[in-house]
Amino acid sequence: MHPIPTITITRLKEFVRRPEAVFWVYFFPVLMIVVLGVAFRNQTQETFDIDVIKNDRASVAVRQLEGQPQIAAHLVDAAESSLRLRAGRSVLAVTVIVDRGQEGFAYRFDAKRPGALAAKNIVDDILQAANGRVDAFTAEETQFDEPGGTYVDFLVPGLLGIGLMGGGMWGVGYAIVDMRIRKLLKRFMATPMRRSHFLLSMLLSRLVFMIPQIVLTLLVAYWMFDVRIYGSVGAVIFLVVLGAFEFAALGLMIGSRAQTVETASGLMNFVMLPMYTLCGVFFSYQRFPEFFHPVIRALPLTPIIDSLRAVMMDGDSLWNQWSEILVMLAWCVIPFSIAMLIFRWRE
């Protein structure tokens, strides 16, 4: 048989004969989706814990806030309330004050804390209404309840991205270093095997490993959290394959010279760890200062996640992802060329 299918099939056999590797590659992303999806699912209605500061008029506020489903009021003294606010056990402190014989309310909260502003507005509405404010009109409210906008929808493209990254690093980079350490690479060099056949087979076997990983991730996300692809499936396949090549090339470069496991893992961590946090896997990189965004967008993980998100969540076309695709192509060509120049075949 031709060496390319032979090496590729051999690599696949070696992979499936390592159950622990199969587990990490295929089930770890699924596990992440389940855990994070459950933790960050959109709750139907949130209840805010708020404090009413003890004084002789406090009971007025407590009474007026009673029976409101979104508010759980706790009667505490001022010192304790400060502690509770700091620890996030309550998001708002309400003090009943008397100003020139007129009853009024003071609010204390941290506007940067999630939910604090919403809680303040709800409490304010309730108290204003209870004290005589009349609404100008009654607004009609309809719950928006379509799939696509949840944290899991945001998370899945990120997980696909880190799956592709890890696969390229371990499946190509580490695998090559391992073969070099075992002197297998050197042994192959003593045969007429062509280097291009070997490298192509490493890439091909990587592409084949990737298919179940991607499909499984998408299926679990769909079954459990109704995560859908709003754009074209063809575009998703194109991006995923491009992403797989990109990280395979990067893995090849990482593995092109390393002669010990320590060097290889060190290099891989050096490359992967910053990208886990910077490239918008778990949260948007928009949170980083704006001047830093061009750097983040030039990293290899960002364009694959950004373009997958655009296609999957917004139903955007592949054409609109041209700048991301260009960055990814560059990350295919440059590391591959460097790897070819510096690759250590014999030792």
Next chain:
Amino acid sequence: MQIAICCENLKKTYPGKPPVEAVRGISFSVNAGECYGVLGPNGAGKTTTIEILEGLLDATSGSAEVLGMNWGTSANAIRQRIGVSLQETQLSERLTVRETLKLFRSFYSDGISAEQAVERVSLTAKRDVWVKNLSGGQKQRLAVATALVGNPDLIFLDEPTTGLDPSSRRELWEIIESFTDSGKTVMLTTHYMEEAERLCDRVAIFDNGEIITEGTPSALIQSLGAEHVIEFATDRRLEGGDLELLRQIETVDQVEMFEDQYRISLGHPHQVLPQLIDHLSDKHIAMTNLATRSATLEDVFVAKTGKQLSSD
């Protein structure tokens, strides 16, 4: 007669401070159909030399021709016709014997089938067993099978039996002998004397990056001029005068001391032994150990270098 390997003034210097001269000008040639052994202690330059001939290392200077071709111009053609077993290659643990051989077979345009290779190294019963479940001897036989699967005219075996038990070693010897019996050429390195004596038509003894002597094993032993060895130990040290007296016994060639052992190389033990015993009893020295044996390549090495080969 056809020449399988020919190298002239081969040198390999590894850069560094100071540079390491692993091979310092080696010339030899191997005839087609011959089993050529390279013998020497660790660090003698055996592996460097064989890896230059396998095309895995570039020589610093000198020329090397393999099967009439040059590595610079016909590397792929040479690789199609040689087989190699390196020291310390770890084949993939989770592939079976047959899968490993099929993989290697796919690299050659011509060769024997994986099944035939399995048979040649007597691993038929183990052909569907994972490599990690093979014994050391079986792994080494598989390594030799990967060298045979391209149906080569020449195989290179770098220390094929190092670390194997005696019966595994004998099994490998038989495989190598059946290969040379079919008219093919073998070049092997070893630091086992008996391996070189049994397998090799000619041996080159390496020390310190140079060939110190070369020839058929029997000719090398005969060149000692003393084909027997007496080794003994005593309860007291012999003095210089004692050693001088022993040297004057007829047919004695050399008397040397290694640690607490004395070694006499000689022609006729039946003449020397009685005089040695008489001499020691005159001096009231008791012999604590005595052995006589035929001279080996080890003794050739000792005679040429004054050092002992690390053997086990």
